[in-house]
Amino acid sequence: MSLSHHHLNTNILPTLSATIPTPFPLVFSAPIVSFLSFISYSPLSLPSSPPIFSPFPSSLPTRKKMATAFSPSKFAAQPFPLNTTSQNNPLTIPTTASPFLGSTRKLIRLSSSSNLNIRRRSGTVVAVSDVVKENKSKSTLNLLITKEEGLELYEDMVLGRAFEDMCAQMYYRGKMFGFVHLYNGQEAISTGFIKLLKQQDSVVSTYRDHVHALSKGVSARAVMSELFGKTTGCCRGQGGSMHMFSREHNVLGGFAFIGEGIPVATGAAFTSKYKREVLKEADCDHVTLAFFGDGTCNNGQFFECLNMAALWKLPIVFVVENNLWAIGMSHLRATSDPQIYKKGPAFGMPGVHVDGMDVLKVREVAKEAIGRARRGEGPTLVECETYRFRGHSLADPDELRDPAEKAHYAARDPITALKKYLIENSLASEADLKAIDKKIDEVVEEAVEFADESPVPPRSQLLENVFADPKGFGIGPDGQYRCEDPKFTEGTAQV
Amino acid sequence: MLAIARQRMLGQSFKKILPAVSVLRSYSSAAKQITVREALNSALDEEMSADPKVFLMGEEVGEYQGAYKITKGLLEKYGPERVLDTPITEAGFTGIGVGAAYYGLKPVVEFMTFNFSMQAIDHIINSAAKSNYMSAGQISVPIVFRGPNGAAAGVGAQHSQCYAAWYASCPGLKVLSPYNSEDARGLLKAAIRDPDPVVFLENELLYGESFPVSDEVLDSSFCLPIGKAKIEREGKDVTITAFSKMVGYALKVSEMLERDGIYAEVINLRSIRPLDRSTINTSVRKTNRLITVEEGFPQHGVGAEICASVVEESFSYLDAPVERIAGADVPMPYAANLERMAVPQVEDIVRAAKRACYRSVPLAATA
Numbered sequence: 001m002s003l004s005h006h007h008l009n010t011n012i013l014p015t016l017s018a019t020i021p022t023p024f025p026l027v028f029s030a031p032i033v034s035f036l037s038f039i040s041y042s043p044l045s046l047p048s049s050p051p052i053f054s055p056f057p058s059s060l061p062t063r064k065k066m067a068t069a070f071s072p073s074k075f076a077a078q079p080f081p082l083n084t085t086s087q088n089n090p091l092t093i094p095t096t097a098s099p100f101l102g103s104t105r106k107l108i109r110l111s112s113s114s115n116l117n118i119r120r121r122s123g124t125v126v127a128v129s130d131v132v133k134e135n136k137s138k139s140t141l142n143l144l145i146t147k148e149e150g151l152e153l154y155e156d157m158v159l160g161r162a163f164e165d166m167c168a169q170m171y172y173r174g175k176m177f178g179f180v181h182l183y184n185g186q187e188a189i190s191t192g193f194i195k196l197l198k199q200q201d202s203v204v205s206t207y208r209d210h211v212h213a214l215s216k217g218v219s220a221r222a223v224m225s226e227l228f229g230k231t232t233g234c235c236r237g238q239g240g241s242m243h244m245f246s247r248e249h250n251v252l253g254g255f256a257f258i259g260e261g262i263p264v265a266t267g268a269a270f271t272s273k274y275k276r277e278v279l280k281e282a283d284c285d286h287v288t289l290a291f292f293g294d295g296t297c298n299n300g301q302f303f304e305c306l307n308m309a310a311l312w313k314l315p316i317v318f319v320v321e322n323n324l325w326a327i328g329m330s331h332l333r334a335t336s337d338p339q340i341y342k343k344g345p346a347f348g349m350p351g352v353h354v355d356g357m358d359v360l361k362v363r364e365v366a367k368e369a370i371g372r373a374r375r376g377e378g379p380t381l382v383e384c385e386t387y388r389f390r391g392h393s394l395a396d397p398d399e400l401r402d403p404a405e406k407a408h409y410a411a412r413d414p415i416t417a418l419k420k421y422l423i424e425n426s427l428a429s430e431a432d433l434k435a436i437d438k439k440i441d442e443v444v445e446e447a448v449e450f451a452d453e454s455p456v457p458p459r460s461q462l463l464e465n466v467f468a469d470p471k472g473f474g475i476g477p478d479g480q481y482r483c484e485d486p487k488f489t490e491g492t493a494q495v
Numbered sequence: 496m497l498a499i500a501r502q503r504m505l506g507q508s509f510k511k512i513l514p515a516v517s518v519l520r521s522y523s524s525a526a527k528q529i530t531v532r533e534a535l536n537s538a539l540d541e542e543m544s545a546d547p548k549v550f551l552m553g554e555e556v557g558e559y560q561g562a563y564k565i566t567k568g569l570l571e572k573y574g575p576e577r578v579l580d581t582p583i584t585e586a587g588f589t590g591i592g593v594g595a596a597y598y599g600l601k602p603v604v605e606f607m608t609f610n611f612s613m614q615a616i617d618h619i620i621n622s623a624a625k626s627n628y629m630s631a632g633q634i635s636v637p638i639v640f641r642g643p644n645g646a647a648a649g650v651g652a653q654h655s656q657c658y659a660a661w662y663a664s665c666p667g668l669k670v671l672s673p674y675n676s677e678d679a680r681g682l683l684k685a686a687i688r689d690p691d692p693v694v695f696l697e698n699e700l701l702y703g704e705s706f707p708v709s710d711e712v713l714d715s716s717f718c719l720p721i722g723k724a725k726i727e728r729e730g731k732d733v734t735i736t737a738f739s740k741m742v743g744y745a746l747k748v749s750e751m752l753e754r755d756g757i758y759a760e761v762i763n764l765r766s767i768r769p770l771d772r773s774t775i776n777t778s779v780r781k782t783n784r785l786i787t788v789e790e791g792f793p794q795h796g797v798g799a800e801i802c803a804s805v806v807e808e809s810f811s812y813l814d815a816p817v818e819r820i821a822g823a824d825v826p827m828p829y830a831a832n833l834e835r836m837a838v839p840q841v842e843d844i845v846r847a848a849k850r851a852c853y854r855s856v857p858l859a860a861t862a
Binding site: 202204235236237238239240243245246247252253254255256257260262263264265266267268269270271274277278279300301304305307308311464465466467468469471472473474475476477478479481 | 547548550576577581582584586587588589590591592593594595596597598599600617618621622626627628629630631632633634635637666667669689690691720721722723766768769770771772773774776777808
């Protein structure tokens with residue numbers, strides 16, 4: 001099975017290679033292969049074809065060079081085995097450190113058990129083979145996206161980047177305050193997943209939610225005003241940076257506690273299933289996406305929800321934005337088994353790993369995972385390897401991360417990569433892309449102006465929206481419900 | 496004379512807000528007796544049949560017929576899609592309930608006891624209570640969290656805490672605590688129909704007790720208003736406020752005090768949040784003395800809030816300091832005699848009432 005998959009992949013997916021080829025293409029590039037999660041991680045199970053994940057077969061030697069480009073001091077400095085000949089022999093091992101997914105000791109150890117896993121777990125990957133066959137027939141096109149789609153993706157990612165950069169500027173000018181967590185570098189995941197959703201599908205995020213809201217359709221003005229704390233914000237200034245909600249676009253927040261959004265997302269998926277089965281709204285196939293980070297994957301609520309989502313076959317995709325760092329805690333220091341996608345099969349759902357710096361790969365995986373959910377086949381766990389270019393929040397001095405690591409990922413900027421892909425494949429010209437850049441700059445500037453000019457919430461807004469039924473404020477001293485006192489919302493009645 | 500006139504006027508104003516109060520007060524002439532368990536079961540049954548969006552979720556609510564048999568028969572009637580047996584994952588399933596409520600379904604989440612809700616309190620407070628505010632009214636959470644609260648018999652420290660004060664301090668939540676069958680039915684129905692998160696604190700020891708109910712209570716559209724306390728028994732000498740099991744104690748106390756010529760007014764709070772300060776203060780202004788009774792820990796408890804409210808609004812009407820009767824300031828002990836000492840008993844309340852009325856018995860040292 002593994003051989004055929006790899007063979008297919010040579011034809012199907014010209015990857016977006018940044019100027020430096022991805023360090024461990026074995027692991028990340030082909031989304032189809034990565035569905036066979038345990039295989040993709042084991043270098044020893046790869047066939048002896050040229051490295052399939054980079055478009056240039058000659059990159060094998062460059063890969064080695066690449067691997068030396070940086071050596072993060074914090075990772076286990078274990079050589080990463082490369083497979084160039086037969087399937088089952090451990091091969092020439094370069095004496096360089098792995099830039100990611102340290103504890104390569106584990107990878108070597110795992111490889112021997114992976115073949116067993118394949119057979120045992122074949123049930124969970126049967127669905128993939130159909131997709132693979134489909135893709136094989138499409139391989140003659142050799143392109144993953146049309147021009148319109150490409151421009152849409154580019155525009156969304158540039159909007160996310162420009163918006164976040166503007167947030168940083170505004171924060172340092174004092175217009176934004178509190179906790180602000182920026183998404184620079186992770187745009188491929190938001191764009192790759194959310195642009196495949198319908199309006200009725202829902203998105204649940206964490207505190208790093210500005211770009212999720214923007215991708216889902218909340219206007220930049222509304223988000224910017226919310227960040228400035230103005231009454232025209234998407235939550236009237238009552239939520240803030242970490243609590244972006246939109247009923248219209250089905251953005252369910254925005255949660256400050258990590259892991260808190262996952263059960264809520266699972267509940268939204270449960271509603272979709274309930275509507276279909278109990279309320280008999282036969283065509284309800286809404287899907288929910290839950291976005292969260294690597295730190296969250298050690299939280300109990302994550303596992304509880306993996307269990308229940310698989311148990312009840314809920315239409316949800318759990319998207320892990322693994323940017324390797326939870327504030328200053330490296331993922332490897334915090335996790336016994338850092339390969340998060342493996343935790344999916346433990347609960348009976350497919351676990352997929354994908355390169356989160358490559359929007360087209362993310363989009364392919366997302367299509368399959370969202371398709372599964374829509375068809376009623378249950379949840380999927382998708383781990384996206386990504387990186388945040390800025391610190392955890394604007395208050396984070398970001399001293400613990402190795403500059404070499406940052407440089408490595410900065411070179412794999414998803415926007416630059418998509419730009420290169422579009423231009424190389426003649427889907428768009430430089431001029432088109434520059435026009436989009438300019439348009440987005442204007443949108444963001446206009447959003448700032450709008451937010452600046454918007455009024456702050458009036459005093460009467462303080463007591464509003466605490467309850468949907470305002471009788472919840474109880475009865476006043478005169479024996480009438482407080483909310484019936486006209487002075488109540490003016491803030492002059494006694495509460 | 497003036498007092499009588501005042502009383503009649505107050506009676507009129509109550510009638511404006513709660514027209515059925517006179518009917519409900521006459522429970523002694525009612526036909527049927529039902530247990531609190533039956534009351535809750537029938538309320539759930541009726542609400543589930545009226546609205547297909549209502550569903551139950553919790554540990555052992557389905558095949559086991561409910562850990563305390565409150566949800567008996569509902570699985571057979573509504574099927575496993577609407578009565579969900581969950582794994583033992585409070586944080587997870589509470590969050591799932593909240594997520595479903597975001598979309599307009601009406602979950603009734605059962606905690607086997609409210610002590611276990613501490614594992615899910617993040618979702619009750621942060622995802623449910625605060626959501627309507629954080630989203631500026633876009634997302635309301637019509638969810639009910641219910642289960643037994645407070646001390647049972649001999650269950651030890653980790654199973655006996657009363658959570659009324661904790662939940663009642665959080666804006667965005669409504670906290671209800673019924674006493675008898677009528678309260679249980681009316682308040683649970685009101686809670687399920689309410690568009691906001693409601694914490695419904697029952698009491699395990701009351702489940703088996705039966706109370707008389709009128710036909711109106713048994714009607715399927717019966718609902719009690721949230722935020723109104725009930726005056727269980729009118730009096731003129733001292734006001735006793737209580738909720739849940741302590742209302743029963745307070746009523747016994749009022750009978751005992753009557754023999755000594757003290758007529759106590761017993762207020763069944765019913766709604767801890769929002770607290771019916773209006774009823775309490777009106778009563779205190781009539782009787783001039785107040786005793787608050789609760790089972791939970793004394794510091795920052797419900798009694799503390801009532802005392803503060805009365806001092807703020809009716810200070811000049813008080814003829815004696817407010818007496819707070821609460822559980823002992825210790826984790827609940829296991830030994831039967833110690834447990835008896837850790838929870839208010841009828842004698843404690845009688846002593847407090849006499850202190851408030853005569854000030855003849857000096858304040859005993861509290862634990």
